[in-house]
Amino acid sequence: MGLKISGVTAYHLPGTRYPWVFVRIEAENGMYGIGQVSSGPNSPVVAAAASRLGPLLVGEDASRIEYLWYKLYTSFSSLGSLGFVSALISGVDIALWDLRGKELGLPVYELLGGAYREKLLLYSNGWFSGCVTPDDFGRAAKRTVDEGHTALKLDPFKQHKHDFQKHGAGYDAADEAHAAEIVRAIRETVGQGVEILIDAHGRFDVPTAVRLANLIAPYRIGWFEEPVPPENPDALEQFRQRSPVPVCVGERLYTRWQFRPILEKKLAEYIMPDVIRTGGISELRRIATMAEAFFVPVSPHDATGPITLVAGAQTMMATANFYRLEIAYSELEQYNRAMTPAFDVRGGYFHVSDRPGLGHDLREDYLAQAIPF
Ligand SMILES: [Mg+2]
Structure with missing residues (x-):
């Protein structure tokens, strides 16, 4: 068992050619993990989509990274889960690994x-x-x-x-x-x-x-x-x-x-x-x-x-x-x-x-x- 997810926040911030989109997965003890979602000239759309992932994630056990990967993947399967959706999953997945590493006090590679x-x-x-x-x-x-x-x-x-x-x-x-x-x-x-x-x-x-x-x-x-x-x-x-x-x-x-x-x-x-x-x-x-x-x-x-x-x-x-x-x-x-x-x-x-x-x-x-x- 790991930490329970309490919130999902998306950030739309200055990048280089285009703004960058980041996602933060928050846990109920105040810890959080950060990830990034691929974006480009589409960055406001990506940020808006990332900011609406809360209902799929809040209340879940943040340590179940593999389970949550499939939960997101299959949630979008009727629209096709490759590209836009796999980018959204990427941001969440990276944030979950970051959070898990912080919780256990270890770098992700460990x-x-x-x-x-x-x-x-x-x-x-x-x-x-x-x-x-x-x-x-x-x-x-x-x-x-x-x-x-x-x-x-x-x-x-x-x-x-x-x-x-x-x-x-x-x-x-x-x-x-x-x-x-x-x-x-x-x-x-x-x-x-x-x-x-x-x-x-x-x-x-x-x-x-x-x-x-x-x-x-x-x-x-x-x-x-x-x-x-x-x-x-x-x-x-x-x-x-x-x-x-x-x-x-x-x-x-x-x-x-x-x-x-x-x-x-x-x-x-x-x-x-x-x-x-x-x-x-x-x-x-x-x-x-x-x-x-x-x-x-x-x-x-x-x-x-x-x-x-x-x-x-x-x-x-x-x-x-x-x-x-x-x-x-x-x-x-x-x-x-x-x-x-x-x-x-x-x-x-x-x-x-x-x-x-x-x-x-x-x-x-x-x-x-x-x-x-
Ligand atoms: Mg190239």
Whole structure:
């Protein structure tokens, strides 16, 4: 038996590109746990939905994390429980693990089987702010490697804006050479000992993804991420047959059930679940174990807020088939304006706190900046 849940509060707070949504699960003894729900331009809608979960949770035993995961999952099954709903579940699940850790006085990774490793190897994203020319990217890459990073991610296809009209679309041939030059400049600057990870953001149709991946393959790409949109694994299979580059997918796959065909059809060398979308710490753990049977490493996605980073980190501390943890380097400052204590990121590693629960809380001065929803 654990603590009884007495309340659920949602917070809509300043983020980076969009506001972030957090959820707090309160217990009747005054303790609480915090989680984050994936959001974007939809953040007011997500916050409103998260704020209405009380009737499903109040009065329940907060230690029954697995039971409550299924209670929420099946409550929405007539609408489809993947995506929006698995994101809501993620926030609650993370908050329940945080609360349970605080109640028992242990960090979450101790509840998951204990530390498999001492610290988590990172890969850096967002290190290229302000870069335009290939030389700019080369210089920024060198700076990042000099700080201790050993893997760099970027989307070199920056002329291709995030645009709903370009979901599964082509890419202007005129921009291709520029993208390839950026990757060449990075490889030439950092040498062979650094991983270059390419993010295609799931925007291309099959022929375009194949053409772009093969264009940059000579620069030894660590992975080509989301070559095609996530809706159709068969399109990814078609890409696989026509390109030699390693693939990583998963930031827009929800729960073990959407990772199953990726693993069974051998469509990716790496998977990258997002802990605040795919079903929380419980589900990230299950997906990692499933991938372990295929000898596929796991690399949690982070583009969406501070609890994404720390909940993924806590899980990976206790996970054998961990590869690297993504850190949105450009967002770290904002993460640390939201959280106390600040995250310990040094020399290309994330050092996970041994304080109870997630080890970090939302700052009071940050909570005071709540945005109406
Ligand atoms: Mg991505």
